[in-house]
Amino acid sequence: MKIVVCIKQVPDTAEVKLDPKTGTLIRDGVPSIINHDDRAGLEAALQLRERVGGTVTVVCMGPPQADVALREALAMGADDAYLLSAREFGGSDTYATATIIATALKKIGFDLVITGRQAIDGDTAQVGPQIGEQLRLPQVSYAEELDVDGDYIFVKRQFEDSAHVLKVKMPCLVTALSELCEPRYMSVRGIVDAYEKTVTVWGFDDLKNDLNPEWIGLKGSPTNVFQSFGKKMRDPGTLLKDLTADQAVEAIMEKLIERHII
């Protein structure tokens, strides 16, 4: 079974700050990590491989520095890695990103594609499903459990107040929740091996036979970020506790009068 896991390198939001003027992320000096949901997806792929055999390939679109995210995935146990990196890919929105990744996936080949549900920097949850659509694959998003039996996978899909278990014939695509798996650590030997392997870097030229330059990058993106701004912190409200209904009404009225609202 050939499993391909799509990962994204994101700034560690635990340490990230917003530029108060531009409202954008300050990325300088912020460590980069593999997106949490993607790491869970990678772990699920590694566990499936341990159970039924096959290979796990990781794919990442990003700048050359994203190489380290792929090395980390190799050090966790992935078999091979592809970095999709080119000036032409810059500025892509989710649709254009999915176009590029889908083109690469066609070239790599797969039985099962796993992506994370959403990235912690963009929070769109769109790229996974868009890849599925562009490849015309059946897809299950929000996977919290994943198993395989022959040509079929079984996915428990999370809803707000319930869950569905779906049986899907491969090839197909699954988007993983962090809850799907607790990712393993890299191993020391895995890291040494990871830096002895080659990460295949594909630029625009490697994909251009199947990739219309009009569909990618800034100009191929149907959406663009018009404005971004931080939220203003508001004062926490006052909590009135241990009051009877009458006392509560009185207390609220008092507050409203005090503030000249009534």
Add this chain to the structure above:
Amino acid sequence: MDFKLDKSHQLQQQLFRSFAENEVRPLAKEMDENETYDLGLLSKLQKYGFLGIPYAKEYGGCGSDTLAYTLCMEEVSKVDASTGIAISVHTSLCCSCINNFGTEEQKQKYLRPLIDGSKVGCFGLTETNAGSDVQGAQTVAVKDGNDWILNGSKIFTTNAGFADTCVVFALTDRTVPASKGLTAFIVDLKEMPGITVSDNIERMGIRAASNCIVTYENVRVPADRVLGPMGKGFKIAMGALDCGRIGIAAQAVGIAQGALNEAIKYGKERKQFGKSINSFQNTQFKMAEMQTKIDAARLMTWRAAIAEDNHEVFGPLAAMAKLFASDVANEVTRFAVQAMGGYGYCREYPVERMMRDAKITEIYEGTSEVMKMVISGSMKLK
């Protein structure tokens, strides 16, 4: 000359750090109080390759190097020095002897399980009357047919409480000084009749580490377990201790950095006289001094490690690194307790444990005085 870690070492450091934070830190206080090492944690260390870092992949090791091993030692010792010594004794003392002096067959049979994460090792040299001066050694091995019969007792054997394999030194020739009469043997602590491991020796620091008296009473050791040439035990032991001192220097750097980090974190929040104690210049200058010393100790440790990786003479470099780093660890941990005042002295915070743990780095694997003997010995003073 490049003082920046390459990408592979950076990623290894990231692994050691996140493992230490997530797996070791939560257990450190409890293990210290119970004076017991958590065997679940030990098996995790084995699983992720922490016990085979600088050894070749062909024998089941990680294929990394001594520099990476110092990064591991520093990161785990930042949160728990006892974990540091468990890794160090296994890696530097036990495994290095077999790696450097074992035959191909011995490496396959005894080194492989130690570095692939199946077994844990320890090292038996010190005796009640043979510490810095190995001449007092009394453990003997007498030939009996093809075997050797071991009798004697080794004190302060770290890891002995759970270790499988021990490299132990015994006199095979009592007609010459111990430096020429000692021979190294590989023994199975858990399987060979006649070996008794005592309870943990009660100590001031690194209390979670296992440290015991191992008694050998008519222990029959087959001849294929003799490690290295007969009578070369002293040389093998001294070579292992050279390796070990790099690990202890890194442990000391870790204890110091861990304690300083705690003091910095505390000092940001602790307010006295209307502002955080970190906003006083006295605190800032002391912290600057401490960080400078830690950095110097770290660079000395890396230098010794890189010299070992490059197969250069590293013994005196390792001794200098350990001498300096262990002094820094004691100074910085004392400072951290002082900077945190009454709370620093309380067991609720980890710095009092770090201060207790720091002391041993000036004592084991050669005291600071012995380090000065090694260093001055290399200076052609006479």
